[in-house]
Amino acid sequence: MxxxxxxxxxxxxxxxxxxxxxxxxxxxxxxxxxxxxxxxxxxxxxxxxxxxxxxxxLPAPHQVAEEFWKSTAGTRLSSKRNLLYHAWVTLAATLTGFALGTGLGILLAVGIVHDRTMNASVMPWVIASQTIPILAIAPMIIVVLNSVGVTGLLPKAIISMYLSFFPVVVGMVKGFRSPDAMLLDQMRTWSASRSQTFRKLRWPASLPYLFPSLKVAVAASLVGAIIGELPTGAVAGLGARMLSGSYYGQTVQIWSALVMAAILAAALVAVIGLAERAAGRAMGGRA
The missing domain is CATH 1.10.287 (Helix Hairpins)
Structure with missing residues (x-):
């Protein structure tokens, strides 16, 4: 209580x-x-x-709740007016961008930790990349990819990847560098190779940093997917739902889409939390 x-x-x-x-x-x-x-x-x-x-x-909470219920339970699931249909479209782009961003972030972190040149050259650019407003570069990404025939899910996923890779890079660099110098010296004493040191020491030590980074990354990926739907004139997705509500002055529709986005983000973070607990139990923790 x-x-x-x-x-x-x-x-x-x-x-x-x-x-x-x-x-x-x-x-x-x-x-x-x-x-x-x-x-x-x-x-x-x-x-x-x-x-x-x-x-x-500003719609009252009960108005948003009524619109949310009408757009989900009150509409056929196969209908394109159903908010769950739009949530699924956005979720597909979110998960694709999240997977790409996580993979890119871990690869960059491995390179930064193991190579001094990459640490000095790449890390500043990784940080500088986040100073550029995503609203400024999202339309350019969409236009460039459309000019080469890339449309649909991938442009939105790339925008999601752009937002989601940064927290993974920062978190994993800190995680890979978290083992004590004494432990690293001990691995050298055992004549462990770099790959063995990574698999047996650096990677397990980085897991407490990985999952918090993934929670931030998946939320950023969802934001990126929604932003990616805005300049494309998309007809499906939570971003498209907000955009159509803005066109016709339907603020209640905009807020119901925002509530669905919040629920989606909370669900994704909760799933990563469950994975974190499972990983903790597998490593002998109490979580």
Whole structure:
């Protein structure tokens, strides 16, 4: 109970601020409509009006919940209007980009740790790559790939990879360098090769750094997949759902897509957490 109470308190505070924000932002429209009708709204009527607008500036939580339910359980699963269909499209690009980014990040980390030249030349570029706003380069990536006939899933996956490889590189470099100098000297005393030292010492020592990096990377990959859907004019995916809601002023639709993205991110992070526990148990830990 003591562990649940702080979480419930924070969630309740967020919902209270959300409802208050909906009243504040939607009140001008409600007052304007009432003035045109020649009536004056009481406080309860104003609150009710701000929480029930068709196209509010900030939809109330119950409006988002109703739209979310209507777009999932209230729509056929095979329909392209179903939010789960759009979530699946985004998930495919997310997982592809996440796999590519994880592989690239681990390979770069191995090279950086084992080669001084690569450490001095590649690592600064890895860091500098994250200073470029993804919103600036995403359209260029899409245009360049489209010009050579690459369309569909791959351009979005590449954008996801661009965002997801960085935390893996940083985390794994730190993980591969985490063994004590005494342990490395001991491996040399046993005449262990570089590959043996990597497999028997560096890789196991890096696992506590790997999974936190993967949790950050998978969330970044989801963001990249959604961003990749925006400049393509895609008709499917959570990014496309948000874009169409923006075109037609359907803020409730935008927020329901955001909620689905948050649920998707939480599920992916939870799966990596389960893998982390399984790896901990396999290595003799208590997790």
């Amino acid at each position: 003591r562990a649940v109470l702080p979480v419930v308190t924070v969630v309740a505070a967020i919902f209270a601020l959300w409802y208050a924000g909906a009243v504040w932002l939607n009140a001008p429209w409600a007052r304007d409509q009432a003035a045109r009708a020649g009536v004056e709204l009481t406080l309860p009527e104003l609150v009710s009006a701000t929480w029930s607008q068709e196209r509010p500036r």
